[in-house]
Amino acid sequence: MPILINEDLCVKGCTLCDQFCPGDIIYRLDPQKIPVIKYEDECWYCGSCEEYCPTDAVKIVFPREMLHSETPAEALFGKADKQKPYGVDAPQKP
């Protein structure tokens, strides 16, 4: 779960986290109940909910993939090409 809400600290009636979430992830349709993290795999981990919670009841929890990424950098560059890998040219002396 990307967002933890401390039930003891969360203030009934407040809907700030629901309103501040840019991804429509946090729902507090009933302000008397604890907010629901409805679409957890769509969290940006931006931290707005945590930052703006007036009682510090919200905590962002980074998943393992973010804290211990094991993706090799090359995997993001695209299918390898037979062509010689190319970089930006170093400045040429005239």
Add this chain to the structure above:
Amino acid sequence: MIVNDCRAQIIDTDVLIIGGGVAGCLAAIGARELNARVAVVDKGGLLERCGSIAAGVDQILAVAEDGAEWDTPEYLLEHVPKLTDYVVDIKPVETFVRGLPAMLRKLEKMGVPFKDPSTGKYFRHRTFGLPGEYHIDFDGSKFKPKISRAVLDSNAQISLRTMGVNFLTHKDQTVGASVFHIRTGEFTFFRAKAIVLATGDTNRLSRNSSGLAFDSWHCPYNTGDAQAMAARHGVLLANMEFTENTITPKGISSQGTNSLTGLGAHFINAKGERFMLKYDPAGERARRDILTSAIISETLAGNAPIYCDCRHLPADILERLEDTLGVDRPSLPRWFKEKNIDLKKEPFEVTVSEFSSRRGGVYFRGSGILIDDKTGTNIGGLFAAGDCCTVSGGISGAAVMGYEAGKQAALFARNDGAEASLQDQEIEAEQDRLLYPCRNATGIAPREYEDKVRRIVTDYIGYQRTEDKLRKAIEQLKALTTEDSLLGAHDYHELMRVHEARNIREVAEMVATAALERRESRGSYSHFRADFPQRDDVNWRKIIVLQKRGPGYAVDYRSTDLRDPRTETIHAHID
């Protein structure tokens, strides 16, 4: 699921603004200053906190005319051709750059604190290869709330949690747009005399180091909604081949590292060598595309992992750095803490991010809807501003061009706006078509569809483009459209994701099409063709323009209106 079958609501307005970020807010202010009736729609839940920089921003590109030789629009404009590798439509850029000093004052009047409270002066620095200290560092955590307040005070009508999905045209002129509420499914047609598209850039296009689709450098909820809806109506788009990425701490695709290099941080490779000076005399203060290219090159040369090193910075700078780190992304300081990394004492590993469609790593040349110097498009009454159009320049670009778009849209509505005589059936058909995935809840999940797009984009567009790979990308992206009508949504939130997924695919197809066309390399890894590795200034100093025709895109060119290239000395990549 139960589908909201309520009759569509119809609202009349002069100017409809789709997107309530910086560009959309300034458009609303501009149009309200001319007394137009204005409606703004945004997918976010609170105007103060929607758009790319909802959570905050830490710098702004500014011309303050404060006395320094470089601090004028003219000086900056002189350098725009070089900064954009000579592929730029200079006339709308003039509107942007000449509007910078007045916009800085206007934003200050709205209460944005650009001056450092401890000195009473702007804290300016040089970055991204710009020819002067054009960036002001500031505490922009209240930037969006401040400008939103001005919009709310102007009495514009605001519809939140509302996604704009399509606009309608009669005789090549806009007559309004269809939107729905992402929680209730309420469908509204805004009968508008003019429309400003301002939905920002396109993210969730390719893979990143965490593998989480929504962990993206820029706002993952910006999904090319304007670009895709415009493309489907034959609006011209340009510069789509140029994609943008950045350098992020490995594991979190985050804004904020550019402020570290702006303050003097170095990149070092596995051997502990500082390598940036090999690639650009500006070192870590080089243009963004050059930074990412250098890191890709170092990695491919076997010198990974790559680190960002702040240890040599003076104490006062380190302090400033820690203060500003969380402004762009409030969660970033916590991420460092959980990883037990102390920036002052140790370097941290960095990597390239996923890529977005925005401005190819350089200010001034946006990838998106082709606009003229008055933000107009090839459809009457349709205007565009911010990162969805061909002039992109961070928050100041969005502000200046958004304001202009709002004014122009208001003038159009007043002078040329037609009273649309829409048939009820036309709106009902829209409602049926756009809400259809909700009647097909067991259909293909938007996430599944999107993952396919990201795989194709990462593997076959990627950073080392070739004709073979790009043809494969186009073929596979087109084949994916057979799933468009099979997509399903369990609720209206998911309906939003269905439309977003289709929009992301549409943008990906445009990127691949334009990248296949540009048979040269330009702008480092924002468009690198492994089969045409050199920049070709004889044939390719021109803008590639796309227009949807049938199942694909027709390609055309625009001249750049720059000076005769033969009179200038050209070096590859470094001037």
